Amino acid sequence: MAEILALILKKGDPTWVHSSAVWDRSPWMETNDGLESALKYPQPRLMITHVPFQFFPKTFLQTKAKVIYTVRNPKDVLVSFYFFSMIFKTLKTPGSLQEFLEKFLSGNVIYGSWFDHVKGWMEMKGRPNFFYITYEELQQDLRGSVEKICQFLGKELSSQQMDSVVEYASFLKMKENKKSNYSELPADKIDLKKGKFMRKGISGDWKNHLTVAQNEYFDRVYQEKMRGMDTTFPWD
Numbered sequence: 001m002a003e004i005l006a007l008i009l010k011k012g013d014p015t016w017v018h019s020s021a022v023w024d025r026s027p028w029m030e031t032n033d034g035l036e037s038a039l040k041y042p043q044p045r046l047m048i049t050h051v052p053f054q055f056f057p058k059t060f061l062q063t064k065a066k067v068i069y070t071v072r073n074p075k076d077v078l079v080s081f082y083f084f085s086m087i088f089k090t091l092k093t094p095g096s097l098q099e100f101l102e103k104f105l106s107g108n109v110i111y112g113s114w115f116d117h118v119k120g121w122m123e124m125k126g127r128p129n130f131f132y133i134t135y136e137e138l139q140q141d142l143r144g145s146v147e148k149i150c151q152f153l154g155k156e157l158s159s160q161q162m163d164s165v166v167e168y169a170s171f172l173k174m175k176e177n178k179k180s181n182y183s184e185l186p187a188d189k190i191d192l193k194k195g196k197f198m199r200k201g202i203s204g205d206w207k208n209h210l211t212v213a214q215n216e217y218f219d220r221v222y223q224e225k226m227r228g229m230d231t232t233f234p235w236d
Contacts, residue, residue, distance in 0.1 A: 131148075
């Protein structure tokens with residue numbers, strides 16, 4: 001999503017995404033230097049966050065700033081998070097997948113419970129400055145998704161500019177782009193000998209890792225935690 005927004009902002013021109021690291025053009029709101037990095041650029045600015053809505057600055061609700069919330073099948077989030085935890089040095093070693101599964105479902109991971117995160121942010125649904133989309137939708141129809149995002153942002157792109165956004169926001173292009181694939185992070189942050197930041201970029205990889213018992217256990221917890229949600233996701 002950070003790549004898509006940077007490309008939309010530049011009307012499909014890939015120069016920015018090829019010359020500036022993703023964490024610089026879309027700085028993390030929860031980091032000490034995030035705001036400083038964001039203010040280097042003129043409005044409209046991009047910022048990214050994993051912060052749950054419950055801890056998000058409430059002053060935001062009085063602004064015209066727009067939020068695009070990207071949701072993904074939590075089973076794929078679990079698997080992706082597991083492999084990410086193996087290479088990102090500031091996170092605890094995940095242990096076995098079963099151990100990490102227990103931590104994930106109980107919310108005992110960085111940024112807390114996936115379930116609380118989704119339910120919290122989805123309280124914004126219906127507000128004119130809030131738009132949500134799933135990772136699965138982006139994969140199935142990237143161009144259609146970009147068109148919806150442009151409409152939400154009030155950005156008009158030509159067909160050629162749209163083609164460029166779709167091309168350079170593809171997983172393959174991002175994986176090849178050293179400014180987007182996190183290969184330029186310092187060695188004290190990430191151990192790329194243990195794996196790549198951009199691993200597969202697919203949906204349903206959880207099927208290659210979770211056992212039948214783990215999947216059934218996950219489903220039980222999911223049904224319990226998400227009871228009462230009035231939103232249906234592609235994986236439901």
